[in-house]
Amino acid sequence: MKKPLWKTGLLGLCAWGLFGSGTLFAQSDPTGQKPITQTYAFTNATVHASPGSEGEKATIVVKDGVIISVGSGVTIPVAAKVIAGDSLYIYPGFIDAASQAGITKPEDPERPSDFVSSNPPDEIAGITPWRSATDQFDIGSSQVDDLRKAGFTMAHVLPDGGMIAGKGAIMVLGTKGSTNLIKTNTALAASLNGSRGMYPGTTVGVMAKFRDVYKNTNLTQDRIATFTSNSGVTRPEINQTYSAMTEVVNGQIPVFFEVENDLEVRRAISLQKELGFKLVVYGLEQYDEVIDLLKSSGVGVILKLETPDDKAIKNQKDDVDEAVQAQYDRVKESYDRTIAQAGKLAEAGVAFAFSTIDAKPSDAMKSLRAMIEAGLTESAAMAALTTNAAGMIGMNRIAGTVEQGKLANLVITTGPIFSEDSQIKHVVADGNIFDYEIKTKKKNGNGEATVEVAGTWDYTSETPAGSSGGKLTIEKDGDDYSGTITYDDPSGNGTATSPISDVSISGSQLSFSFEVSAGGMAISVSVSGEISGNSMDGSMNIAQFGSFPISATRNPNFISNN
Template sequence: MNIRFNQKVFCSLFFLALCFAVSAFSQSDPKGERRVTGTYALTNATVITSPGKSISGATVLIKNGLIEGIGSDIKIPSEAQVITMDSLFIYPGFIDGAGNTGINKPAEPERPANFDPSYPPDEIAGITPWRNVLDYFDSKSTQVQDWRKVGFTVSQIIPDGGMLPGKSSIVTFGGKESSNILAQNTSLHARFRSSGGGRGMYPGTQMGMMAKFRDLYKNAELSEKHHTLFASTSGISRPEVNKTLEAFFPVLNKKIPITFEVSNDLEIRRVLSLKNENGFRLILVNVADVEHVIKEIKEANAQVLLGLKLPNDKTASTNLEDLSDEMKARTQKIKDAYQKVLKQASSLESAGIPFGFTTIGANPNEMYKNIRLMIQNGLSEDAALAALTINTANILGIQRFTGTIEKGKLANMVIMTGPIFTEESQVKHVIADGYIFDYELKKKSGNGGAGENGKAPNIVGIWEYTSDTPAGSSGGIMEIKKEGEHLKGVISYDDPAGNGKATSEMKNISLSGSNLTFTFNVAAAGMSLEVSVNGDVNANQFSGNMSLTEYGSFPLNATKRPNQSNQ
């Protein structure tokens, strides 16, 4: 993985102790070495060609990485290799409207000797709209593997950085590095975020960033007019070359939109005011708190990408009976806010706003669970599937290539064991850009995922976990206790500073059937990394993986110490 920041610092982080081997993933062909370069026939499947449209007992014919035909009466050529899909369900491959999968952060520039924080150079201020995200994309990143494993086949990747970090591109998660690019410079990305040294430096506040954006946009308009006049009229002085302003030109003529990250309704209003003033095409990214701005979004004709990350529901599930009146009021307020987040998707659907999804900040292991929560809170299954597929294709302007299963489109598909949003359904195959990826299915216990005798497994006790890394084997202890209705725990790990073992609180411990999830934080080199753990418990064994959103996920296995059943 080509990390662009200080390699020594990075290696001193948690991965030095727990840099798990990607090869331990439980999948039979995770590298997708098989390319559909000839003719293949996927037979006897239930094919969902688009939301609300399906064909039973159908065949999908693929030739040279493209869909050649779909139907129940397809004539299979003699040269086709037939792959039987008995009882499987085929869906269009999922599309990430904006993601940082596989993206490395550019190195921070050095400040000049005469640095003036009130008028910093663009690059130091986080204003780098000329950057191409592909220069920082690692197609072999484990993040790509993680998101492809849950069904994503295409992503608009966005650059990392400050207020204007650069231009996005659209890539597939299937082809080799030289051929996985669908489109370059597809949007100019923006966010209310200063550069790494933004404190005390202009523009360091949201109001400062709005003023700076207005200034750049108006100067870009003047610069573009000057360039146009110079190209068509004699006697005009030669325009100054300014790569920051020139990066805005495709936005000015509406060839590309601005994708703008927002985190609450106030930021949405501020971005919409910039759009209404200047008239650029806008995609709101990682939208939250839409309840009071739906009318404004519709009036501005802005497009929407909703975040797949949901807040933790630990407080939302708290029993109010034993709490004081003051704590009841506080807890109820948190519960109400949580329910509003879960209903955002259904609110957009009810308002007739077709939205897509963004994976920014989300964990692939929680994706299906989060979408099911949205469905339980009013989102229709057809709208959920549309947000994963055709809606996002339309928002990105790639509907001619992907988003549905149709003749002539890319062979991007997710093949599942059952209907997509049922809890027991699993991904069996993913076809991305004609490359086939096969995944081993998790074994079911036969009692709905519960433990012995249909009961949830007892996770209380001391667990010894291990991980095999390229540098050897490492591990630690997980100690889980029950206090009232809640689970609490502590996990030990190899201290990144080299001082033996360190410990951290296990947070958000949740057991659903046999699925155990929790998070913990690791402090290293002045940074705090949140680690998510997700896996299945079978008797006294745990098998799962550990995920860091920015770096991918890696396998973790644990065994419960004997004689722990009464803890």
């Protein structure tokens, strides 16, 4: 007896899932937006588990935001959504060790009627150690999106403010539906920036005021201890500034001091040596003169992830006089010296991380490639993005490497991460997958197409619901591709047709996606395959149902010549 059509064919599996085993979305989610599964398997990808490690073909299984297995022979859970990674590379998610992505600056408080500029209230003077970055952070900010697109999955966010802005927090860059908070009160954010029109208005004044606040916190602690253990002692005043500074004075959290150049580095380190607090300097731009000091001091180091614009160098003309040429040489020398700093710091044995404050995340990879070209090793660059940053903010137990038991924070690229033509295709943050558009790489060095994909293909696929087939038509339109695919209609009405989207070609790898209408719902299907002449072999992933083999043969009579 012939099986009913809706129980066979390519999307019979979808119909079985819809009508026989439950609905597409979780019953507890009335919005229909919550994923039906939080279990994913990235199969047969080249995995670089830690900085400097050789890439190995492996499968990574993720469940509920945690990596549950990594290896070449792991068991893929039935409920897992399988993502074919045959042509992809996977790295640990990047960590921004000092970030203000998603941070909004608080409103300036009103000045009291008896305001005295030489002795302003702490809050007006920019001294607010009790504030928390969590009160200023918005996961829905476009800045967070930009950071995530650049491969960052975790950020140590610092509040915006004056000379003592407040306490930092660790955020995983997941979805809006989660708090994304991992830890609060991680560090005290400070800078050498003075206040306008009041004390402290100068760098020297800021240093003096920081010293005053620190020492008064010490004195207040002593007075509280005396009052607690003795009778007949005058009750000490409890000041919110000194109370909030207690964690710093007791060595429980470090001070993250924002500095830019060698002079500010020296000033921050001199304060640390005098007072004894834990110190991390961040935002460094010009520091080659103090590399030895940074090494000997043992302070944490976070570099600004930015290099100078090289347009002025690229636009230099050949036919110029000696004076102009001398100016060109000075610009080039300054540029070369700046981009070489990170390599020298790593060579000196100083472990550092990166900050994106006042830098463009979209330029991060360009800056990293410039540093690498100037002497920074790829291993050191990756360590700065991952393991060094994780250790500096106390997150190395759960982040920084691709290991079983760590957070599912991953960067998935189309090629080796620092190669010129590599692109970020997926970012996994807290187990949530964010997909990004890949610019089609269709040309080789001779200007010819890497592989020819246009034409009409006859495909077949095998699923537990049976064997099926159909036609895939791909058309070339300028630099882009479009097309359609036919499949067995799950409702039993013959065949149906759907447009394909997200067509991407990387080397000989073709990938695209399309949607199937089944039972009034749209089911997402993604296809990835290797092209060899007029043949393709790959895998087809159907929503929650898993990944299944697919093969196709191009009909030579219908090859597009557009």
